[in-house]
Amino acid sequence: MRVGIAGVGFMGTTHAAAWAETEAEIAGFLHKTEEGALPLAQRYGAKAYQDLDAMLAGVDVVDICTPTHLHHEQVLQAAAAGKDIVCEKPIARTIEQGQEMIAACRAAGVKLLLAHVVRFFPEYALAKAAVDRGDIGQIAVVRLAREAFQPKKAANNWFVDFDKSGGMMLDLMIHDLDYARWVAGEVDSVFAKSITANHPAAGVDHGLVILTHRNGAISHVAGSWAYPPPEFHTSLEIAGSQGLLEFNSDATAPISLHLREEEGGGAPDVPLPGSPLSESPYATQIKEFYGALVHDTPVRVSAEDGLAALQIALASIESAHTGAAVALHPLPEVPA
């Protein structure tokens, strides 16, 4: 199986390392400039492409790791070429785009695998398994937080371009909005506040979202691009009728390093969470996708899950700007 990776930024690089742990052949990297794609192409013995159609002709699977606003067009292009697809979250910039992508993939008979990687982090997967086993009874109150610094880029920082990324809520909080729905079920109502909406000139963002789930559970989701680099904190708390689950990345960090240096240690451009593991959650995710692509084994996240997470994130943005609670309605089935 030959895979082509579209995008050579932080996520393209991270996914390439994960694909390298599978039997797949990394056949190509796509970037709009040749010099952009060459370093990764050389490292993995792959071709550097500047044109998606050209890369699609030489691969079986394409992994879309490009900025969010490009997902729609590139997925449609890959589906038209009959290629299976892995796509970074968020699935797209709008619901309509996401629905069109799912419909196109279904019509073309290709897989659309959504990289909601938090579901593959062992602490989050363990908590989900505990909930599903009934360890803590009926879920009542869920608290999730993901707090980091605003992603940097030397040039063309699409993360901070709302039209391209959807901002912090669509890029970062969507992880936990997806997770909240995964553990506590469908969401009926969304209320949110953000610094971006209340203080547009602040230059930082921090958002708080309250979800009311259909089954009566309630969730509090916090997301931040307001922390100083290189900080990245995540936490999880799930209270149920029979018990409580807690996880905090600071409290469970197995290593704490304190170097006496003049300069603060260099922070990465894009914050990635992580605890030392023998297998990175990104590799766990790509291996599960590889199994689905080659052996048709099940995956823990569907394209429809990605669409539902997008719907909650967009409703959060809407609520933060209108000041009203937003009622969610089930999305219509995507026609086959």
Add this chain to the structure above:
Amino acid sequence: MRIGILSFAHHHAEAYIGNLRSIPGVEMIGFADDEQERGRRFASLFDARQYPSYEALLADAPDGVLVCSENANHRPLVEMAATAGVHVMSEKPLATSLADAQAMLDACQAAGVMLMTAFPMRFSAPVLEVKAMLDACGLGQVYACNSTNQGQMPRHHRAWFVDEHLAGGGAVMDHTVHLADLLRWYLASEVVEVYATTNHILHADKVDVETGGLIMLTFADGTFASIDCSWSRPHYYPTWGGLAMELVGARGIVNVDGFRQSLTTYGHPEQHTAWSYWGSDMNQAMVEEFVAALRESRPPSVTGYDGYKALEVALAVYASARSGQPVSLPLTGS
């Protein structure tokens, strides 16, 4: 300075006895309780004088009283004290309706007595340190706050804590007022809007009141703050609960936890792991403020009006949870 206690309905009264006795120049004259049997038990336990009635205690001309009755019964005791010309510190929440809270403010004002609301978190050393930092613009403009005041379901303290009439509600009424008050104080701004969603899943088999709640406050200056007031700590949690705030400002973020200062014990007889608080005694500092305000004939640092405004937020939480949409403050038609 002679201080008495009206009612032992709230278990904080047990702590206040010791708090009062440890202040030089203060005489803890005793207490009255309308449950005579409970009163006799505490009179013996604390070697304290039990007056036969609230009227009898007030007739003994104390300088001040601490009102520790059930939430819904604060009003009659505060009014009784005001009529007797006695200064009052009332447990929180100040009342269970704005009409009651307003009547208490009016009665104390008319009688010229002080009304303090017992918000002990105002006297927590870490909470005070962050207040000083905010006042010195250490964080710049505050934009947002993520706060929690979660706890165990408190029925084991007193049964009335989960009685809708006597307590005024469940987790919302129990916990919202602490953070509503701290945030008003920290931000020096009033709450203009409240959104909330609540549920009744935790302890659904044991109590009829709401046990889970997530709240979003918006202040006049645009700052928004969420509060988790849920009784989401299981009975075997290492402590009763806690109160913490994460404040996001122009210069950065500060996290403050009012109960982090604790010793972990493994092998505790009831809770296998227990967190024993060793931080400063905020109840002591609060009772000392009441006494100091009496001695100096000045308003206390936490007033009855502060209690009214925090109660208003809690009542707005119920209104929003019913309607599913945010509710504007101040509330009207109380």
